[in-house]
Amino acid sequence: MSNTTDDAIPPGWSYNPATLTQRLPIVAMAIVGFTIAMYLGLFQLKVISTVWEPFFGNGSQKILTSPTSQLLPVPDAILGAFGYFMDAVAGIIGSTRRWRTMPWIVVLFGVFVGPLGMISVLLVILQPVLYDAWCTLCLVTAAISVIMIGPAMDEMLASLQYMKRAKDANVSLWKVFWGYKEVQGKVI
Amino acid sequence: MWAQVINALLGIWLTASPAILGIEDKTISNNAHIVGPVVASLAVIAWWEATRVVRLYNIPLGLWLLLAPWVLGYDQTSVIINDMVIGAAIVGLSFVEGKIEGTYGGGWSAIWKKDSLHTTEARRTPRV
Structure with a gap:
């Protein structure tokens, strides 16, 4: 395999969605989110x-001590902080070819960023609907x-398209997903 | 992208409107507090080219805002106008795709469709 960046x-893409320039801003946002959520x-x-x-x-006091926030054994902001931490970890791991060398981390990254982002929107809705209150920093983290979400999804799209090509070529999707060495390079 | 920036602002305005317009009715303010954040979030996700298609999910939400005053029985003219103007604007702006400068291997439907851009391009690329 050549070592060019090409x-x-x-x-079929005009750029690589897995470069650090693409990923680091998301990681930076996750770290800011982590800090606020920890607070x-x-x-x-x-x-x-x-x-x-x-x-x-x-x-903020009303929202952060609401029954919703204590629904689980761990306060919801601590869970949020854990989510941001996972966003940052899944964003940083892997090379700029990770969309095909380790699709699992890209998909995991997409799952942490996408659905977790949706949960924070749900929490925003619950603030006025259930408690008639707003929490500034909760809105900031949401x-x-x-x-x-948007900038994380392009990389996942590249990984899913790669897995589609692997499936069409009858290469084991399982091995492709986990980035087995033996299937590397079988599909472009 | 500008169209989705405006839609995001409309979603935020809708979320804030019960406080700004002094809406007392819980049904009407709940509607704004639920639809507003969803519209704003979908619009923000659609800011990026690879996820621009998400803007289309705001069309049913905008249509709902046109219907909501009559379904939920709003009694304040200013609130009816607010909802319907915002709803119409959201529907209109959701149709605006804007400039797409990059290529994305055929996009999201290329995950299940045959012979999309990424498959044909991969076939043309020599094996190294």
């Missing part, structure tokens, strides 16, 4: 006693989650 561009989570765990709320009075 072979990192998926066939909110520490408030929920009562490690810190107040939470920053510039616009909505006691809104905005971060939603902005991350």
Whole structure:
């Protein structure tokens, strides 16, 4: 296999969606999201006693101590922080050819960014509908989650198209998905 | 992309409108609080070329905003106008695809369709 950067561009694409220039901004956003979510989570765990709320009075307090936020054994912001952490990890792992050398991490990345972004939108909806309150930093983290979705999806598209080509060529999808060495290069 | 930027702003406006217009009715404000964030999120996802197609999911939501005042029985003229103008704008702007400069191997339907751009391109590429 040649080492030129050309072979990192998926066939039929005008660019490689897996370059670091493509991925690092998403990782950076995930780290910001992680930091804010950790701060909110520490408030929920009562490690810190107040939470920053510039616009909505006691809104943040109301939202962060609501029954929804305590639905699971772990406060929801801590789960959110874990989600952002996984976003960052799945965003950083792998080379610029990872859309075909390790589709599993790209798909995992897409799953962490996509559906988790949707959950944060759902949480935004629940704020006014169930509790008549808004939480500024929760809205900020939701905005971060939603902005991350679009740029993460192109890489997943390249991986899924690659897997489609592998399937058409009767190469084991299982081996392709997990990036087995023996199937590398069998499909472009 | 500008069309989806406006749609995102319309979604945020819709979310904020119960507070701004002083809507007391829980059904009407719930509708705005549910539809608004979804419209804004879908529009933001559609900012990028590879996911521009997501803009189409805002069409049914915009149509719903045109119907909602009559289905849910709004009684405030300003709120009816707000909903319907925003709904019509969202529908119209969702149809605007905008400039697509890159190629994406045939897009999302290329995952299941035969002979799409990425398969034909891969066939033309010599094996190394």
